[in-house]
Amino acid sequence: MHELSVTQSVLEISLRHAQQAGAKRVTDLYLLIGQLSYVMDDSVQFYWDMIAKDTIAEGATLHFQRVPAEFRCLDCGHHYPVDGENLACPNCESTNVRLAAGDEFRLESIDIETAEDSDVHLKEQ
Amino acid sequence: MPLNVSVVENIMSANDRLAQENHARINAAGVFSLNLMASPGAGKTSVIEQTLARLSGQLRIAVVDGDIATSLDADRAAAAGAQASIQINTGGECHLDAVMLRGALEQLDLKQFDLLIVENVGNLVCPADFRLGTHKSVLIASIPEGDDKPYKYPGMYRGVDALVINKIDLLPYIDFKMDFFRRGVEALNPGVMTFPLSCTTGEGLEQWVAWLLQNVKHGT
Numbered sequence: 001m002h003e004l005s006v007t008q009s010v011l012e013i014s015l016r017h018a019q020q021a022g023a024k025r026v027t028d029l030y031l032l033i034g035q036l037s038y039v040m041d042d043s044v045q046f047y048w049d050m051i052a053k054d055t056i057a058e059g060a061t062l063h064f065q066r067v068p069a070e071f072r073c074l075d076c077g078h079h080y081p082v083d084g085e086n087l088a089c090p091n092c093e094s095t096n097v098r099l100a101a102g103d104e105f106r107l108e109s110i111d112i113e114t115a116e117d118s119d120v121h122l123k124e125q
Numbered sequence: 126m127p128l129n130v131s132v133v134e135n136i137m138s139a140n141d142r143l144a145q146e147n148h149a150r151i152n153a154a155g156v157f158s159l160n161l162m163a164s165p166g167a168g169k170t171s172v173i174e175q176t177l178a179r180l181s182g183q184l185r186i187a188v189v190d191g192d193i194a195t196s197l198d199a200d201r202a203a204a205a206g207a208q209a210s211i212q213i214n215t216g217g218e219c220h221l222d223a224v225m226l227r228g229a230l231e232q233l234d235l236k237q238f239d240l241l242i243v244e245n246v247g248n249l250v251c252p253a254d255f256r257l258g259t260h261k262s263v264l265i266a267s268i269p270e271g272d273d274k275p276y277k278y279p280g281m282y283r284g285v286d287a288l289v290i291n292k293i294d295l296l297p298y299i300d301f302k303m304d305f306f307r308r309g310v311e312a313l314n315p316g317v318m319t320f321p322l323s324c325t326t327g328e329g330l331e332q333w334v335a336w337l338l339q340n341v342k343h344g345t
Contacts, residue, residue: 002218002219002220002251002254002255005140005218005222006136009136009137009138009139009140010136012139013132013134013136013138013139014132017130017132017134018130021128021130023128023130027127028127031136036279036280036283037254037280038250038251038254038280069279071312082279085276087275087276087279087308087309087312087313088308088312095308095311095312095315096315097312097315098315099283099313103280103283105135105136105137105254106132106133106134106135106136107132107133107134107136108131108132108133109129109130109131109132109133110129110130110132111127111128111129111130112127112128112130113127113128114128
């Protein structure tokens, strides 16, 4: 699959936002991944450990929040999970439905340490 | 204390930005463009050959072929009448992305063409996530793949503008429940335009070609 390009993208986005916020270090990343976005958490973390090396995000932990896929029926308003076998509305059997959740593929936020934090660390040491 | 910084950015945003640049470039040249996606063996190259056979007399057509290796498909497109055919070997990547298409576009004098067909790497999963910047995305399904594919590969069926259903000449020999298939398609992609056809018998190709011509003529 394309976990490497996905991981490169995540690194680029996180470094850009970290820089804007004046970060000295990125410690955690929070990703929101819908059920319909195919990506393997373990491989992303594996690539991350390789490509984030020697950046301020080296060693950061990736947190994956999964969002189950859910349809909304436009005819009766019913919300139901995507079970893979029958995509029609279980309430009224309509196929006039829309995906309400499950295609998310976002970096939601990052935890950073700023210069002041580093100073504190130095003083403590 | 670590500070939490809100990002809320789509992970594919870098590719999406490049896709927008590709789109602007193709649009400025007045070319209508397609991203053809399908699993391996669904008949992408055959559909391109049949399209070229019917349209290469009236339209100037360029084909960009994405494959993990070889230039077999680009050679077939050239033999079938494409005025330009460019092979992108992805070197193992399972999809084309906007950067790869940009590289191919740089090799083409786009103004010389009316129609640009991009043949993606055979794969029903990954190409759906990488926008290229073409005007329309088209999925080619085929009867031997089975009627459960919309249910198993919802990401691919959701995102396309048109659906070709290839190899309909095999319907009498294969247990393919068209109603079940179409119900899945309709739930994922309501009202999507479909073109049932056969590259072997030629059935249905007329409607597909008419749709392409209409898009080319009415501008992008």
